[in-house]
Amino acid sequence: MLDSSTNAAAGTLVSASRRRRRARDRALHGVVPFLLILPVVAVIGVILGYPLYWLVKLSTERYGLFELIQHKGVWVGLDNYRSVLGDAVFWRTLLRTVVFTIANVALTMVLGTLIALLLVRVSSWVRLVLSSGLVLVWAMPVVVAVQVWYWMTNFQNGVVNYVLTELHIGDFFQHDWYATTFSQLSLTTMLIVWGALPFVVITLYAGLAQVPGDLIEAAEVDGARSWRIFFDITLPILKPILLILTSLSIIWDFGVFTQPYLLIGQSKITTGNYLMSIYLFEEGYFKSDFGRGAAISILMLLIVAALSVVYVRKMVRMGEASA
Amino acid sequence: MKRRSTVALSLVVVLAAALTAATSGATQRAAANNITVWLQVDAQSGWPDLVASVNKQFQSAHPGATVNVQYQNWGDHLQKFDATIAGNSVPDVIEMGNTEMTKYMAAGAFAPLDKSTFDNSANWLKGLAASGKFGGKTYGVPYYAGSRVVTYRTDLFKKAGIKKLPASTAEYVADAKKLAATSSKKGFSPVYIAGTDWYVAMGFVFDYGGGIATEVSGKWKGLLDSPKSIAGLTAYKNFFDATSKASKTTDESHPNPYDVYAQGGAASMIGQSWFTCCVGAKYKASTAQFVMPGHVKGQALPGFLGGSDLAVPASSQNKALAAEWIKDFTSTASEKTLQAKGNIPNATNLLGSSVNERAAARSWFVPTAKHWVDVENGNILRNMLAQILNGKLSVKQAAASASDNIARVLNQD
Numbered sequence: 050m051l052d053s054s055t056n057a058a059a060g061t062l063v064s065a066s067r068r069r070r071r072a073r074d075r076a077l078h079g080v081v082p083f084l085l086i087l088p089v090v091a092v093i094g095v096i097l098g099y100p101l102y103w104l105v106k107l108s109t110e111r112y113g114l115f116e117l118i119q120h121k122g123v124w125v126g127l128d129n130y131r132s133v134l135g136d137a138v139f140w141r142t143l144l145r146t147v148v149f150t151i152a153n154v155a156l157t158m159v160l161g162t163l164i165a166l167l168l169v170r171v172s173s174w175v176r177l178v179l180s181s182g183l184v185l186v187w188a189m190p191v192v193v194a195v196q197v198w199y200w201m202t203n204f205q206n207g208v209v210n211y212v213l214t215e216l217h218i219g220d221f222f223q224h225d226w227y228a229t230t231f232s233q234l235s236l237t238t239m240l241i242v243w244g245a246l247p248f249v250v251i252t253l254y255a256g257l258a259q260v261p262g263d264l265i266e267a268a269e270v271d272g273a274r275s276w277r278i279f280f281d282i283t284l285p286i287l288k289p290i291l292l293i294l295t296s297l298s299i300i301w302d303f304g305v306f307t308q309p310y311l312l313i314g315q316s317k318i319t320t321g322n323y324l325m326s327i328y329l330f331e332e333g334y335f336k337s338d339f340g341r342g343a344a345i346s347i348l349m350l351l352i353v354a355a356l357s358v359v360y361v362r363k364m365v366r367m368g369e370a371s372a
Numbered sequence: 373m374k375r376r377s378t379v380a381l382s383l384v385v386v387l388a389a390a391l392t393a394a395t396s397g398a399t400q401r402a403a404a405n406n407i408t409v410w411l412q413v414d415a416q417s418g419w420p421d422l423v424a425s426v427n428k429q430f431q432s433a434h435p436g437a438t439v440n441v442q443y444q445n446w447g448d449h450l451q452k453f454d455a456t457i458a459g460n461s462v463p464d465v466i467e468m469g470n471t472e473m474t475k476y477m478a479a480g481a482f483a484p485l486d487k488s489t490f491d492n493s494a495n496w497l498k499g500l501a502a503s504g505k506f507g508g509k510t511y512g513v514p515y516y517a518g519s520r521v522v523t524y525r526t527d528l529f530k531k532a533g534i535k536k537l538p539a540s541t542a543e544y545v546a547d548a549k550k551l552a553a554t555s556s557k558k559g560f561s562p563v564y565i566a567g568t569d570w571y572v573a574m575g576f577v578f579d580y581g582g583g584i585a586t587e588v589s590g591k592w593k594g595l596l597d598s599p600k601s602i603a604g605l606t607a608y609k610n611f612f613d614a615t616s617k618a619s620k621t622t623d624e625s626h627p628n629p630y631d632v633y634a635q636g637g638a639a640s641m642i643g644q645s646w647f648t649c650c651v652g653a654k655y656k657a658s659t660a661q662f663v664m665p666g667h668v669k670g671q672a673l674p675g676f677l678g679g680s681d682l683a684v685p686a687s688s689q690n691k692a693l694a695a696e697w698i699k700d701f702t703s704t705a706s707e708k709t710l711q712a713k714g715n716i717p718n719a720t721n722l723l724g725s726s727v728n729e730r731a732a733a734r735s736w737f738v739p740t741a742k743h744w745v746d747v748e749n750g751n752i753l754r755n756m757l758a759q760i761l762n763g764k765l766s767v768k769q770a771a772a773s774a775s776d777n778i779a780r781v782l783n784q785d
Contacts, residue, residue: 114479117457118686204619205559205627205637223559225619228762315447316568316623319755334451335749337475 108343122340129344133332139345142323143352146303149234149324150356153302156242158295161249162287166279168254180251187247195311198240202226227313230322237309241302249294256290257283289367296360303353306330325349405437407464407690407697410453412680415467416443418646422709426701433700437693450745453685457481462685464694467515470503470679471738475745477506482683483691484509491703492719497679499737500718504681512681513698514718516710519675519731520571520664522563523633523647524640527658528554532639537662540669541611548615551639559617564629564638567612567620567761568754571676572642576611577604578674578736579666584753585739585778592741592782594775596756597768605767607667609760620761623754644678645714645728661727666734677735679716741782752777 108129110122133139168176189197201209204225213221227233260283268278284291306326310318318327329349333342415423427439442463444452450472456462468476476482487493487510496514504512529537529547531554538544548562565572574584582601585592595601612620618632629641634652641647642664651659666673682701684694700706707717716729723729738744747753756774759765765773 114454114475114481117454118480120458204622205632223617223619225621227619228621228758314623314626316626316751316754317621317758319751321755331750334454336746337450337454 104343104346107340108347110340112338112340112343114337117337117339125340129341130348132341133344133348138320138323139328141320142325142328145234145323146325147356149238150299150302153238153241153245153305154295154298156238157245157249157298157302158291160242161246161253161294162291164246164250165253165257166283168250169257180254183247183250186244189244191244191307192311194240194244195308198236199312202236227317233313233317233322234309234324237312240308240312241305244308245298245301249298252290252294253287256287260286289364292360292364292367296357296364299357299360300353303356304349325352405434405690405693406440407437407693408440408442409465409694409697410442410444410449410463411467412449413443413445414644414646418649418715419710419713422706422713423701426697426706430697430700434693434696439697457685457687460687462687464684464688464690465697466683466685467680468512468683470500470512470681471748472745473503473512473681473683474506474740474742476683477504477511478742481686482511483686483688484511485513485684485695485698486510489695490699492707492721495719495721497716497718497720499677499735500679500681502740503679504683512683513702515680515682515702516707516718517677517679517716517732518644518646518714519677519716519728519735520575520642521645521661521675521727521731522640522642522664523630523645523651523659523661525633525638525655525658526660527655528639538665540665540671541607541667541673543669544665545611545614548639554639555636557636559637561615561617561632561638562640563611563615564618564632564641565612565616566618566622566624566626566629567616568622568751568757569624569642570753570757571624571678573605573608573757574736574753575664575673575675576608577601579668579671580604580607585741585775585782587739587741592739592779594777594779596775596778597772602767602771605760605771608757609767612761621758645726645731648714663727663731672731672734674734674736675731677732677737739782743782743784746781746784747778750777750781752781 107122109124109126110116111125111128112122116122164179168179171179201207203210204223204227207226209226210221210224213219213224226236264282265278268282273281304326305324309324310327310330313322318331323331325345326349329342329345332345333339411423423441427441430439431437444467446469449466453462453466490513493513497517500514500517501510504510504514528551532547532550534547534550538547544563551562552560577583577596577600580600580603582598582604583595585594585596587593596605624643628650629638629643630647630650632638633641633647634650634655636654645661648659648661664673664675665671682698684691684698688694702718704722707719707722711717711722711724711726714726714728716732717723738748752774756770759770760767764770
């Protein structure tokens with residue numbers, strides 16, 4: 050009796066301490082993830098939150114040259130947003146930029162996939178040459194690349210005009226590649242796609258390595274044609290990578306500035322060929338209207354978020370499915 | 373669901389990062405007696421020896437002082453200046469185009485200067501002195517002015533059998549036909565003018581009695597669609613078509629006209645008088661200049677009287693030293709050197725009778741409106757010229773739309 054009672058007492062004691070430990074473990078388990086993520090959140094908060102706070106604040110202020118010199122803006126509420134949204138140039142620029150972005154992203158993704166598929170099939174030395182070429186493109190700084198393209202398409206001495214003329218495609222002597230908005234933006238698209246391909250190709254090539262060879266073999270044995278294999282086997286396996294690349298490309302291409310601004314050149318930039326980033330730069334910086342510029346960049350942020358929401362949702366769903 | 377929102381949130385944050393990433397150009401913080409001077413590249417290519425000798429003189433007069441000259445481009449120097457204002461690290465001296473001064477003086481960007489301490493200040497060129505004055509105070513010291521003249525190849529003019537320099541635009545066009553035959557080079561221009569060089573084009577507009585904009589009872593009114601302006605623009609188009617093989621959409625620095633000339637691509641070119649600096653060793657001896665003729669025989673085409681002022685930003689740490697440097701750089705001796713390089717000196721008592729100075733006798737200037745600089749930066753005139761030369765719009769249509777745009781920009785508050 051005594052034994053059993055002490056035993057029982059000891060039992061409750063043991064189980065109580067075990068329970069306490071378990072509870073503590075559980076609490077710790079709850080806290081640890083948050084502790085782990087804390088440094089990242091703190092860093093992001095400082096690096097992004099702080100400037101974002103100032104950007105939002107700036108967008109609600111009249112902040113021109115006078116205010117810049119005083120280092121103090123005047124609160125105007127939503128006036129900057131009202132003025133931007135009421136500007137016909139904004140809406141035309143937005144439409145142009147959306148079309149421009151779609152063209153860029155589509156070309157980048159389609160060409161990127163095709164080249165990645167090609168990389169798998171070619172012999173190893175061709176693959177070596179191709180991928181070193183891609184890495185060299187990647188390594189070239191944007192400003193240098195723009196300068197090279199600018200010279201190639203030069204009116205007077207450009208090699209493009211020379212080659213096209215020599216190939217008897219037509220008389221391209223002194224052909225002006227910057228004469229129309231369409232031509233200007235097409236050149237910009239070529240430059241951007243050319244620069245974006247290496248990253249897309251190399252990433253997709255890595256993804257293609259995950260496609261199991263026996264699966265394809267089995268499909269071939271079953272008599273599936275190559276396009277069927279591509280759409281039913283390769284594509285589903287590449288899907289997560291394609292989604293990430295597409296949404297990244299949308300973000301990059303929607304806000305692209307360096308290539309169009311430098312290639313087209315400041316003296317040819319007019320309201321008729323604005324892209325969103327250039328609109329932001331011209332309205333905000335050239336006119337020294339920083340409050341309005343801030344409002345434009347907040348709007349751009351929201352638009353990109355809206356544009357990529359489809360992809361983000363798909364990616365998130367995929368993440369949930371695999372978890 | 374919770375997880376989805378966290379992922380979405382982090383993506384929004386990443387998006388924000390991609391978009392808000394901004395570049396900032398910072399100049400080094402000035403030491404006690406170190407001054408930073410922003411000059412335009414014109415000084416770098418045209419008279420670097422003057423800059424060097426003035427710095428030497430300045431440093432020997434102010435032992436221990438250093439001058440850091442940073443050359444800037446016209447295209448983006450104001451944006452860089454804005455960035456330095458925001459970052460409290462402004463240059464101590466800045467060269468400003470005379471069309472750029474008003475906006476900055478009105479905003480209080482510059483420190484007032486004591487006019488009487490500068491050489492020849494009583495005789496400063498009227499137009500330049502006015503561009504540096506605001507509310508009765510002097511903020512800008514005239515640096516130099518320049519008109520636009522014709523720089524030409526004497527050997528080719530001789531080869532073409534031109535004995536007398538053209539006295540009217542019609543004569544010049546007739547000469548251009550002869551000049552075209554003097555070179556077998558493809559794309560050779562008898563008169564090189566970049567298509568959207570509005571400084572030349574507006575000369576035609578003013579030659580026919582037109583204008584850009586005028587202030588009528590406190591409101592700006594565009595003038596480019598007036599019949600006289602349209603006549604001028606049409607004359608420009610005809611002159612360009614007959615004489616220049618330059619791109620119809622390019623500006624006067626892509627390429628530099630003197631580079632085309634130095635490569636043997638032109639028999640003559642219209643531009644700043646200091647273009648003689650860079651015509652290349654091959655043509656140096658056979659290069660001369662004359663005043664661009666207008667459509668009335670014997671009368672010059674009105675030239676844009678461009679010029680630069682030197683100003684001291686209000687938040688400079690070394691205002692006194694900066695003013696001292698400006699004094700040296702605009703001294704009588706310095707101005708004489710600038711004059712020898714083909715510029716117009718800043719004071720009437722220094723004026724000579726060079727081609728450039730004669731050309732300045734008939735000149736025009738941009739509307740003195742606070743927002744004029746926005747018209748320039750918005751490329752309204754360049755766009756109009758490209759449309760006219762390309763034939764995308766008629767002169768009348770292009771002029772009407774540009775005129776409306778200009779009035780809208782100038783009438784902003």
